[in-house]
Amino acid sequence: MALNFQQQSSALMRRALLIGLIAASIIMVTAYSREGSTGPLHTLQSAVSGAVSPLRIVGGSVEAATSTVGDTMENITADQNTLTGLREYNSQLEQQYAQMEEYKQEAQRLQKLLDLKDNYQIDGTGARVIGRSSEAWSQTVIINKGTNEGISTGQTVIGTSGVVGQVVSASGSTATVRLLTDPQSGAAAMVQSSRAEGILRGSLIGLLYLEDLDA
Known part of the structure; x- marks a missing residue:
């Protein structure tokens, strides 16, 4: 109770x-x-x-502070998860840059050829090198133009700096050019200061020699 x-x-x-x-x-x-x-x-x-x-x-x-740390951790996690993707994207950008640089240099070469053609009133056909000889004693290249575009044996081939070789054979869509540095090449040349004339020939080591000059 x-x-x-x-x-x-x-x-x-x-x-x-x-x-x-x-x-x-x-x-x-x-x-x-x-x-x-x-x-x-x-x-x-x-x-x-x-x-x-x-x-x-x-x-x-x-x-x-807790929110900032959380955001930082999220950013670190995101960077780790997307690292592979960023590397691939960076690789693509590098390839695109290299390609654009090649286009730029090609455009500059073409502009020089056009200037050379205009200055000397040269009538010719533009071509691109698509192959080279693998023989050590032969300095020849293959271009992507042939008889279909009017290319024939014996024609002179010029580059941005002047004469570079001569067509030695041609097919329908390609042609072989023997460069001046080839041991079998030969071209008339003149020394500008003395007006002396000679023959410019190539060599196995890739140097040019001016021969047959008057004493």
Whole structure:
């Protein structure tokens, strides 16, 4: 019986405390709404808000730091996942750059040929080297133009710097050109300073020799 009495007393005290807290809350809310901004309750609220502001700042800083670390980790993970793709893309860019550089040099060579053709009124056909001789004693190249474009044996072949060789054979779509550096080549030449004439010949080592000059 004593135990039951104590339990009932404890329950009554909790209820009384709850009712007291509710009544106090109602009274404080009513007083807060009726007093001005300089009232004691407003003053107490401002003091409490100022006291907990540093804790809010620290919490915000920790949250911002955590967010930054998370973004950094995401970026690192993304870089690792896309590293292979970036390498492939970089390789494609390098190939495109090399191709564009080749086009640029080819355009410059073609422009020089056009200038040479205009300056000396040369009537000819443009061609491109598509092969070279593998024989050490033969300095010949194959071009991608032949008899179908009017190429024939004996014609002179010029480059951006002048004469480079002579057509020695031709088929429908290709022709073989013996370069001046070939040991079997020979072309008339003149020394500009003395006007002396001779024969320009190639050699096995790729050098040009001017022969048959007057003493």
